[in-house]
Amino acid sequence: MKIDNRPWYWIPILNFASGLPYAIIISVSVIMYKNLGISNEDIGIYTSLLYLPWVIKPLWSPFIDLYSTKRKWFLSMQLLISIAFLIVGFSIPMNHFFVISLAVFWVAAFASASNDVASDGFYMLALEKDQQSFFLGIRSTFYRLSMLTGNGLIVIIGGYLEQEYGDKQKAWSYTMIIVGLLMTLITIYNYFATPKTEKAIVKNSIEAEKSSFATVFSSFFQKKQIAIVLAFILLFRLGESQLLKMLTPFLIDDIAVGGMGLTTQDVGIIYGTFGVISLTIGGIIGGIVISRDGLGKWMLPMILAMHLPIIGFVLLAHFHPSSVYYIYATVIAEQFGYGFGFAAFMMYLIYVADGESKTSHYSIATGFMALGMMLPGMLSGFIQEYLGYGNFFIWVFLATVPGLILSRFLIYPKEFGKKVGQEKS
Template identity: 60%
Template sequence: MNVAPKDKNAWLWIPFLYFTQGIPYILVVTVSVIIYKRLGIGNAEIGLYTSWLYLPWVIKPLWSPLVDLNGTKRKWFLGMQLLISFAFLGIGLFLASNSFFIITLAFFWMAAFASATNDIASDGYYMIGLTQKKQSFFIGLRSTFYRLAMVTGQGLLVIFAGFLENQYGDNTKAWSVTMITASVLMIGLTVANFLSAPKFEASTPTSSEKPAGFFQVFAIFFKKHQIGVALLFILTYRLGESQLVKMASPFLLDELEVGGLAYSTEAVGTIYGTVGVIMLSLGGILGGILISRDGLKKWMLPMLLSLNLPNALYAILAISQTTSIYAVVGTVVLEQFGYGFGFAAFLMYLIYVAEGASKTSHYAIATGFMALGMMLPGMLSGYIQEWLGYDGFFIWVVVAALPAFLVLRYLKYPADYGKKTVESNE
């Protein structure tokens, strides 16, 4: 079987692949929060049960060697994308049932496991299909389309649901139609990936392409240089954001009497789906270009700052409780740009940690720890918010960012890693 050369058609398949990767993630971990909020579930329950949905991303390293050992990455991600489509259809069809919370959570779990497996295969495909210098160059494009997908889910689909809420006067029916629409979108994206993704792997991988063995994959990973410090950094990089992301939408949606800003579903979707998408794209693309030009070391601290400093603006909104559209949009502009810009460094560092044999599995292990760093704080976020109120909660979110800066002082990695002048090792 003929296989495509590295870097082939990267401008075509990277946007489709990472847009498809982002859609199920944002629907499972963030839009599920909005759905349950609009259907009357409390903040504590939302924070607890939707944070458990991070678990598949945490434990995905347990089956990542199976993706390496069996079949091609392309076959894996196409199969998982199709399964996600059916899971979203199930959510749409069962939202109107009496036991909707339990049943839809089960479908969200199905989508979460399929999405985590899709991530393993997609990220492995990215590393196999590109040389190292192209990996750093395209990290911004990859991150941008992933974030575009998240804004599409958190923005456009939420706007659509808000419009249907007003049309139907029935939140359940509105979200049912929205999730069925999401299923159709996933099917279309699966077809687009089938048509655009080159075949970089042979159907039967050679022995040199396979991991040494299931358990040896883990042993090699945990023997990497400075792995303890690296994992601590991965766990704390998004410690503040992991809590903010769960409570940001409830904050905008909640009534003024309980400390919220009383925005409509449609307004929240519009804010994220317009200015949010533009600033997120600019931040992600700029981050990738700068790392490709100067290397990771120069931009790690500025990007970590850009990821966390905008969180203070949520605290200001909560303390002042201003409903000014300019203040809210301004907060989202800076947050989304900072997120896109700051996340580029994080992704590049994860690729660095995964370097070497079994990089697909090792990247899955690294991102599993990343997901753990999102899941555990997120599980407590609703309880912390109810205890401290929105103003105290967002102040706490700002403080929670500090550990990552302390760990960064001890982190060691090549200063020019990802720089475009560095020749590929592959």
Template identity: 75%
Template sequence: MKIDNKPWFWIPLLNFASGLPYAIIISVSVLMYKNLGISNEDIGLYTSLLYLPWVVKPLWSPLIELIGTKRKWFLWMQLIISIAFLLVGLTIPTNGFFMMSLAIFWVAAFASASNDIATDGFYLLVLPEDKQSFFIGIRSTFYRLSMLAGNGLVVLFAGYLEHKYGDNTKAWSYTMICVGLLMTFITAYNFIFTPKNEINVVENKKETSHQSFGTIFISFFKKKQIGLILAFVLLFRLGESQLLKMLSPFLLDGKEIGGMGLDTEAVGIIYGTFGVAALTLGGILGGIAISKHGLTKWMFPMFLAMHLPIIGFILLAFFHPASIYYIYIVVILEQFGYGFGFTAFMMYLIHVAEGESKTAHYALATGFMALGMMLPGMLSGFIQKYLGYGNFFIWVFIATIPGLILSRFLVFPKDFGKKSEEV
């Protein structure tokens, strides 16, 4: 069976393999360390440093651009990630597990960042351009679904094991081993089903083979509006970067210190059920909207849809409703808005990467995005402790405003992302 011209066979799990490691390293590790007794301040600081590989990945992205094939790169990186998660699971029961597991997560993070570079380049070069606007929504959806599989199903599984064994250490050790086995299966699937005929990749290399390591970087910083672009990319996720780090502690902490007092299993259920459905719907609708009308019409409304649901967490923090259904409503709105709005952001990054060396330039853009996630996230635990959860969420909402303002000054083709009429 020929798979190359059937992107539905390979795009979903290829992007799932990008999102799941990111979810485990950046998000699930927060909840895991919280349940293993690590403080909010240490969680915010040290797990935010795990963003660093995504920040500096542009330094080696030209190597992936010029050496080997994207397919070989992402398959090897996914294998390394699988082994790293297995090792984390074996490390958790040992003395000094915190620093040891962080070191292994660092290895996995570098492999995951490299996997992202190769996967993004593979998508940009193998999939025809007139299909990219539609499948950017599918990519974003399955990327986010993989994150919800981590934040939802993996957390739910860990919560089940916590109740079964009454031992958080054993529960999270077994959970991480299972995640490693799951990544091994996904790697094998991608080995079988991703396109092996990389004609488009080869043709692109003919166009860029004259470029040196340095000129690839220089050409990125010569792009029109580059100063505004970098400011926007750095600031757009200023609020979200802090929200993501403190959301799990907020849901788990007791009401006496401002949290919602949920257990691990409840958090997994919330994000693994209606959250998954809302995110899927939002991502698909976002991709369809852009493919029909272009990015210009939808960018600002989609960004608003992504940020406004933070108000729901402000209300939860101040009123602490007794019914868990209010938490479901807030999470559903947040996940739908994220799926809908983040599609526009990723589509804009594709525009930034347009031209020669798409893989390296896309990596540069996402590297700056990761920097904008890392630095505020490092401080999030200290800010939350100083402000308390209610005022912290107000601050997070205010922090979304600079990115929204800057987005109004971005210039790109009016119909960028719109599907061709003849297709």
């Protein structure tokens, strides 16, 4: 039996440290480069390619599995990420800042992907299965909260500094330095808060995973229903992957070109306040109901809750309501549905990875998930330009259908994730 390691103290911030770098690298970089005069074509291609480290992280995840401890890995990677963001901040006033900052973002992306592998493995090794299901909602919520901190608070800071200094280069230079300092503080907190009891756990894990890298990797593809499993992982976020890339441009673009005409600060406030609250509530409820009833009962309702709010953006794009409250209502519904629904998807990935080499297998599963985000994201700008915002959001909604259909063919224990003691007597 594992000792009480006070998961409430370390799970929230450890997952915050996974989501914040991802948000800065994948999403905030888009807004930053747009404001610094980089073309939409370059932004679309190069920022989407930053997904690649998350796609190929299974290739080096066995090293994290078999050498040192997960705790040492994620602390080292978080420190590297902190330094990288500081370098990006100092590079923005320089000539050729785009090339320099992209190169540093690549380093940060590889470190962030490695941090995710180590953090995921630490979570699965340090907690019992009933704890994993209970804290899944908290875990996914704080991951998403960190992304909203990036897309909300950090964007607000960047927009404020743009107005304060009248110099976008100086504004985003200071903003990225602030991000680097924030990551440094988070790393220090995780150093003191995460339990130092992993040594024995890792030793046992290594003894169970002495097989070669090839064996660890190939064993994932020998799992039951693997073809359907991979298709589901790749297609589940087909709509969301395109929505995330084009949502900010849609909200910021002028009404004359089909957008909603909001300022950068408006977008940050909407997502950084009401979005945070609704996401938090949705994520917590999602983890609780799975822990209470098991994954089987909630898989379909959670998928629908995650995807149906896209209809709100279809309506916004077609009718362009003058009241900002319609935008708030749509964002609230979308964020609640995301927090509630994504818990089911992540719980299913834990089921897929369960067994020997669980850390590597979870990494492989999330690598395929990242591939399902990268490829459609690279095409989303071209699709939006061709269809216009109104038809684009209709397409995004239709793109959620394949994942929904595939979910009905998945075979898994219906009570997976259910808290021990909740079974029927």
